[in-house]
Amino acid sequence: MIEQDQTTEFQPIFAADTRGMMTLDLTRYLANLRRLHFSEKLIQSEKDSYNTCINNLRTIPFTRRDSVLADVVEYENRDCAFFDSYRWTKTMDVYNGIQLLQTLTDGDSAKVKVMIYEAYPDSQGVKKRVWETPFTVQLVRTNETWQIDDIR
Structure with missing residues (x-):
């Protein structure tokens, strides 16, 4: 699924909060970790690891995402470039x-x-x-x- 760019269960997705500002939606990602028998301790740690990114996104209107975050460097500067590599291997290489x-x-x-x-x-x-x-x-x-x- 990841190879086919279907990643919503394997990482958070960018979304709009109730004010229309950018945030991360971790719902499907965390549900998938539970389905795969990750402990609640590890899930909480994983959730916490995205706090800097979430805090850095709060000032960006979701409708302006593509213009404000036009390049991977802008995501990296906000600690939000998690989509650029596989989480657990910390590489772009695909392992099967x-x-x-x-x-x-x-x-x-x-x-x-x-x-x-x-x-x-x-x-x-x-x-x-x-x-x-x-x-x-x-x-x-x-x-x-x-x-x-x-x-x-």
């Missing part, structure tokens, strides 16, 4: 696979080390382009459901 490297459990918490990669066909078959360093996904079990509590 995960290799599980290690799982450590301790009661109701777990750490999972993963390596992300892009699998793509070429004349020799399928090749993989692997990310430089592994990610660690911290999980917490709440009411018998494992939730993502942190990604580093």
